[in-house]
Amino acid sequence: MFASKLSEGLVALGHQVVFLGLYAAPLADLQPKGAECFDLDGNSASFISLDLLRNLKQFIADHKPDVIQANGSDTLKYAALCKSQFPQIPFIYRLISMPSYWMGTNPIKRMVYRYFYGKTDFVTGVGRPAIEQLCNLMNYPPAQTNVIYRGVDEDVFDKNASREMLRKALNLSAQAQVFITVGALKDEKDHHFMIEAFAQMNHFEKERHLVILGEGDLKGVLQAKSKSLGLEMKIHFVGFKDNVGEWLAGSDLFLLTSRIEGVPGVVIEAAIQELTTLALDVGGVREVIKHEETGIALPNREVDSFAFYADYLLNNPALLAEMGRMQEN
DSSP, X not given: OHHHHHHHHHHHTTOOOEEEESSOOOSSOOOOTTSEEEEOOOOOSSSSOHHHHHHHHHHHXXXXXXXXXXXXXXXXXXXXXXXXXXXXXXXXXXEOXXXXXXXXXXXXXXXXXXXXXXXXXXXXXXXXXXXXXXXXXXXXXXXXXXXXXXXXXXXXXXHHHHHHHHHHHTTOOTTOEEEEEESOSSGGGOHXXXXXXXXXXXXXXXXXXXXXXXXOTTHHHHHHHHHHTTOTTTEEEEEOOSOHHHHHHTOSEEEEOOSOOSOOHHHHHXXXXXXXXXXXXXXXXXXXXXXXXXXXXXXXXXXXXXXXXXXHHHTOHXXXXXXXXXXXX
């Protein structure tokens, strides 16, 4: 999403942008306005696909870009391996998460990634903790880094109209209380933890529902888990939505249970709609949440504690609304 928004911003400034995917386009395909969009349909199963690498080198040779921006994940290794063939093209890497999470502790793997990072000309990161960890782990020069926070849409939606839209879309009563989360359905977002916590929340005095926005390989597994807990009528998998802000504005509490985050931009999106967040304190979460002022950031990954705070916040609507308003500061 960041790469798509950045592409649109660069196009608006008069630049030519090629938006290139290494793999096949996902279900929620991004098509930044004004950019040329391509997918190389590479194989993601292997650590390095020689066919994909060869196709990427040919693509760069054909398009002759002035700058290559690699946006997170596997783009680092492929762009780094292209650098020797195109040393004159500046290579910027966008660090989207905490390096220690996906790099692990294997010394050989860290050595390999140190080589990849050594091929970059500059690294931008989603937040200060991510950049600091990169410099410490990889001995990367701080002078070749900068923090560029993720941009978000600033449209503010009417809360009453949004509540009505959401409840009508899901056939819920006007009194229903709604938890919401937004993110890809993959391991690092840990929707399993969220569903287990939701199962422990008080559903008897209030009609409560959990709305999950996003797509991913774990959708079927998570739906099966919801059914096994008897919650298939209370947990709603609504897929990808263009109007995320409207869904946030119509909800009562945003939940974030990720195992790792750089800086969760969706918490900022929630704040724009004055929606309070209950999160696990990982990565750069504290860069966007002032604990017990603009939201709750819990230090421990404990299902019972998370469920308790969710119940507590929804049972104290005045506190919830005050936290939402405090986010303006």
